[in-house]
Amino acid sequence: xxxxxxxxxxxxxxxxxxxxxxxxxxxxxxxxxxxxxxxxxxxxxxxxxxxxxxxxxxxxxxxxxxxxxxxxxxxxxxxxxxxxxxxxxxxxxxxxxxxxxxxxxxxxxxxxxxxxxxxxxxxxxxxxxxxxxxxxxxxxxxxxxxxxxxxxxxxxxxxxxxxxxxxxxxxxxxxxxxxxxxxxxxxxxxxxxxxxxxxxxxxxxxxxxxxxxxxxxxxxxxxxxxxxxxxxxxxxxxxxxxxxxxxxxxxxxxxxxxxxxxxxxxxxxxxxxxxxxxxxxxxxxxxxxxxxxxxxxxxxxxxxxxxxxxxxxxxxxxxxxxxxxxxxxxxxxxxxxxxxxxxxxxxxxxxxxxxxxxxxxxxxxxxxxxxxxxxxxxxxxxxxxxxxxxxxxxxxxxxxxxxxxxxxxxxxxxxx
Amino acid sequence: xxxxxxxxxxxxxxxxxxxxxxxxxxxxxxxxxxxxxxxxxxxxxxxxxxxxxxxxxxxxxxxxxxxxxxxxxxxxxxxxxxxxxxxxxxxxxxx
Numbered sequence: 001x002x003x004x005x006x007x008x009x010x011x012x013x014x015x016x017x018x019x020x021x022x023x024x025x026x027x028x029x030x031x032x033x034x035x036x037x038x039x040x041x042x043x044x045x046x047x048x049x050x051x052x053x054x055x056x057x058x059x060x061x062x063x064x065x066x067x068x069x070x071x072x073x074x075x076x077x078x079x080x081x082x083x084x085x086x087x088x089x090x091x092x093x094x095x096x097x098x099x100x101x102x103x104x105x106x107x108x109x110x111x112x113x114x115x116x117x118x119x120x121x122x123x124x125x126x127x128x129x130x131x132x133x134x135x136x137x138x139x140x141x142x143x144x145x146x147x148x149x150x151x152x153x154x155x156x157x158x159x160x161x162x163x164x165x166x167x168x169x170x171x172x173x174x175x176x177x178x179x180x181x182x183x184x185x186x187x188x189x190x191x192x193x194x195x196x197x198x199x200x201x202x203x204x205x206x207x208x209x210x211x212x213x214x215x216x217x218x219x220x221x222x223x224x225x226x227x228x229x230x231x232x233x234x235x236x237x238x239x240x241x242x243x244x245x246x247x248x249x250x251x252x253x254x255x256x257x258x259x260x261x262x263x264x265x266x267x268x269x270x271x272x273x274x275x276x277x278x279x280x281x282x283x284x285x286x287x288x289x290x291x292x293x294x295x296x297x298x299x300x301x302x303x304x305x306x307x308x309x310x311x312x313x314x315x316x317x318x319x320x321x322x323x324x325x326x327x328x329x330x331x332x333x334x335x336x337x338x339x340x341x342x343x344x345x346x347x348x349x350x351x352x353x354x355x356x357x358x359x360x361x362x363x364x365x366x367x368x369x370x371x372x373x374x375x376x377x378x379x380x381x382x383x384x385x386x387x388x389x390x391x392x393x394x395x396x397x398x399x400x401x402x403x404x405x406x407x408x409x410x411x412x413x414x415x416x
Numbered sequence: 417x418x419x420x421x422x423x424x425x426x427x428x429x430x431x432x433x434x435x436x437x438x439x440x441x442x443x444x445x446x447x448x449x450x451x452x453x454x455x456x457x458x459x460x461x462x463x464x465x466x467x468x469x470x471x472x473x474x475x476x477x478x479x480x481x482x483x484x485x486x487x488x489x490x491x492x493x494x495x496x497x498x499x500x501x502x503x504x505x506x507x508x509x510x511x
Contacts, residue, residue, distance in 0.1 A: 240464035249461040253436065254489070299434045300489045302466040307417055307492070309430040342460045398460040411459050414434055 003107055022187065023067075023194035028201050028226050032060045034381055035219055035228035037206050037242060038235035039063025041072035041182075042359060042366065044189035044200075045374025046234060046381070048106065051196035053375070054382035059198045060228075062221060064205040068186030070237055074336035075367040076259050076293045078272050078283060080117045080177035081142045084133045087392035087404040088345060089140040094389045095372030096142065096176060102371060108188030110180050111286070116271035117177030118147065118155070120321060122166045126276055130172040137174070145173045155270055158324050166277040166320055177272060179283050179291075185370055209246045209356065216246065216355035232357040232381055237337035238302075239360035246353055250360070251342040251398055253413040256301040256335045257293065257364045258310055262328040264288030273321070280317025282325075289331060292318060296338060296364065298414040305335040338364050344416030345404035348376050348386065348393045357381060358395065363416055419485060420497050424478060431477040437462050438470035438484045441504050466490055472500060 001007075001020060011018050034050060036043045039061045050056045063069070079099050081092035103110050121127045127146075134144035148170045149161060161168045194200055201223070210218035210225065218227035235242050240250050269284040282292035294314035297306040311333065318325050341347070341361035346369070348359050359377045362369060376390035386393070392404055398411070409415040417429035444454035466489055473483045482500035487493065 238466075240462070241466050244463075249457075249463060251460040251462070253462050253464050254466075299429075299487075300436075300464065300469055300471065301492065302489050303492055307429070309428075399456050413436070 003109075022191040023200050026199040026201065028060060028062075028204065028221070028223050029199065030225075031218075031227040032199075033058040033228070034230045034232060035059075035226055036061045037219065037231065037233045038070075039067045039190075039200060039202065040070045040234070040236070041068065041186050041189070041370040042236065042362075042373045042377070043234040044068070044186055044193060045370050046232065046359070046377045047193040047198045047200075047374075048189045048196075049375045049378035050381060051193055051198050054378050056382055057197040059193075060226065061193070061198060061200045062204045062206055062219070062226070063200070063202045066202050067190050067200060068183055071336045071338070071366060072186045072370070073183050074259065074334060075182055076281065076283070076291050077179045077182045077367065078117065078177070078281065079112075079180055079368040080174055080272070081368075082117065082119065082133065082137055082144065082172065082174050082177065084136050084406055085404055086136075086140075088406065089136055089142065091372055091376070091389040091393075092369065093137075093140050093142045094375070095369050098371035098375060099180065100176070102185075102188070106188045106192040108184060108191060110184040110188050112178065112180045113286075114176050114178040115283075116173060116175045117274070118152070118171040118173050118271065119274045120152075120159070120168050120171045120276045122169060122277045124169070127169060134172050143174060143176050145175065147171045147173050156273065158268070159273075159321055160323055163320060168321065179272065179285075182367060189374070206242065207245070211246070211353075214353065216353050230355055230357060230381055232359065232377065234359045234377065236339040236360045236362045236366055239339050239358070243351075243358065246351070246356060248351060248353070251395075252339045252361050253300050254302055255296045255298065255338050255340045255414060256303060256306045257296045257338050258306040258314070258333055258335045259291070259293040260311075260314065260333045261285070261331050262290040262292075262325070263331050265290065265328060275317045275321050278313075278317040278320060280314055280321065282318060282322075290325060290328060296340065296414060302337055303335070304337055338362070340413035340416060342398060342411040342413060343403040343405040344407060344409070346373070346393055347395050348373065348380060348390045349395045350380070350384075351395065417492055417494060419473060419483065419494060421475065421478070421481075421483065422497055422499055423481070424475075427475070427478060429473075431475060432473040432483075433476045435472040435474060438472050438500075438503070439463075440472060441484075441500060441509075442507070468495065
């Protein structure tokens with residue numbers, strides 16, 4: 001079924017009786033060309049691009065819970081491509097370009113809103129660093145604009161420009177950045193994959209890998225054995241747990257990241273705003289709630305909930321740049337489990353085990369990467385060679401000394 | 417989280433800095449034949465278990481001791497707290 005304004009009108013006039021579930025509930029088959037472990041945003045987009053772009057449709061997505069039950073539904077919905085390093089920036093720019101055409105591509109309303117993202121700077125050296133970053137972005141085909149205090153004041157007059165400790169001197173604007181309705185991304189990809197013949201199998205936990213002489217030939221699951229020519233793991237947050245079943249240790253720690261929503265307020269924020277002297281980022285949802293977050297809690301956790309010191313730290317960051325939010329009440333807060341890698345950058349790669357592929361280590365930047373991650377992973381699975389924008393995301397980069405460390409903070413996952 | 421410091425008693429986790437897996441105590445022998453490989457594994461690879469986890473916490477806003485905390489990563493429950501120097505000595509290190 002193709003969605004359109006005409007379809008809504010026609011259904012509205014006939015009692016909305018024609019809508020159908022947007023994916024099937026298939027039983028797992030005995031064998032597939034590709035089995036994707038993990039039915040989150042990245043797994044579903046991988047299945048979608050495998051079927052649509054690379055013509056591989058004998059594909060199953062295995063999900064332990066329900067589709068989109070992990071971090072695709074737990075993030076702060078921001079999309080952007082404001083990275084610095086050549087290993088990262090072309091990849092994230094590819095992702096932003098895919099976001100821009102996504103709704104038309106998969107015929108689903110993901111509420112993609114390019115309302116802009118501003119990174120504030122608070123000192124002259126930080127301004128210089130943002131000029132450099134903006135130039136790196138533009139060299140990779142992205143957009144970037146440096147706003148001085150006056151231009152920023154027109155955009156966001158309520159910022160605490162004369163804060164004694166962290167005066168706001170301007171910002172780096174990426175106008176093409178913005179926000180997306182995150183769950184709809186999972187649903188849109190799921191619908192697009194399902195309609196092209198991909199089996200989306202929920203409540204199906206992978207309990208082990210089928211190994212034969214060092215080759216991965218499928219998976220053992222809670223719903224039986226499923227054989228596959230290629231097994232593609234895509235379970236960020238639980239990567240270490242799943243890959244340990246294949247005997248692999250990863251350069252990853254799992255950490256908890258919290259996010260927050262305030263009560264609904266009148267429209268006040270034009271786009272996304274980030275604090276340059278602490279860690280705080282905020283946008284306003286279409287319902288009016290301020291959606292914000294900050295640092296990870298900083299210790300290994302699979303608990304999907306955090307602790308109060310970080311709540312305080314995040315709120316202090318918010319108060320430092322926009323004291324007006326001090327009266328807003330917090331409505332909800334939640335936590336998600338992040339794959340924090342050793343250099344803050346992700347992996348899309350083959351593993352040392354033939355037939356087994358790995359996608360993970362997204363730290364807390366996985367949501368914006370959803371389209372490109374799926375596209376590049378599908379490229380790797382279909383052609384057995386990395387997509388040009390993702391060729392640095394190798395598992396052995398630490399051994400070779402080719403880290404992609406945006407912050408330059410070294411092999412310390414809780415600092416990225 | 418409250419960390420029950422062996423010398424100072426219960427302290428708020430916010431006073432501490434977290435380093436990571438307590439396997440970092442066991443630095444490989446730099447003169448070994450395969451030292452480069454062993455340092456790669458030591459520095460970059462982690463078990464990252466869901467459940468009981470031994471980890472290093474530094475009491476930066478306290479007595480500046482290193483602790484080995486055994487904590488459940490699924491519930492955040494702290495099961496055991498030891499001085500890292502005691503743990504290292506028990507494993508045969510001189511200091």
